[in-house]
Amino acid sequence: xxxxxxxxxxxxxxxxxxxxxxxxxxxxxxxxxxxxxxxxxxxxxxxxxxxxxxxxxxxxxxxxxxxxxxxxxxxxxxxxxxxxxxxxxxxxxxxxxxxxxxxxxxxxxxxxxxxxxxxxxxxxxxxx
Numbered sequence: 001x002x003x004x005x006x007x008x009x010x011x012x013x014x015x016x017x018x019x020x021x022x023x024x025x026x027x028x029x030x031x032x033x034x035x036x037x038x039x040x041x042x043x044x045x046x047x048x049x050x051x052x053x054x055x056x057x058x059x060x061x062x063x064x065x066x067x068x069x070x071x072x073x074x075x076x077x078x079x080x081x082x083x084x085x086x087x088x089x090x091x092x093x094x095x096x097x098x099x100x101x102x103x104x105x106x107x108x109x110x111x112x113x114x115x116x117x118x119x120x121x122x123x124x125x126x127x128x
Contacts, residue, residue, distance in 0.1 A: 030066060037062045 041055035050058065 030063070033066050034059070034063055 037059050041050070041058050044050045044058075045052055045055045
């Protein structure tokens with residue numbers, strides 16, 4: 001049976017390996033972005049839309065922006081959460097709130113309307 005120290009050591013190595021892998025992936029993406037930005041700048045120079053000095057600055061600025069941008073899957077850029085998201089669990093015997101009740105009524109009305117329209121469509125198709 002491996003000791004606690006072995007488990008901690010393996011967890012550490014796993015973390016280092018994951019960090020290394022993530023770094024390689026990020027480096028590959030940055031290289032790909034640089035290549036695409038460079039192609040765009042070259043095309044603009046060829047068309048005469050910018051000179052070579054402007055193209056060089058354009059590529060450098062875009063790469064700085066790409067390196068500074070750190071998108072987060074878990075949080076939105078507008079409002080980072082200060083607390084974990086609250087999850088409300090309702091019991092089956094709980095009464096729905098007024099908003100939920102009105103939404104349920106709206107859904108029922110829409111469902112009835114759809115059924116009526118389907119019946120009307122079937123009737124019209126039979127009368128052809």
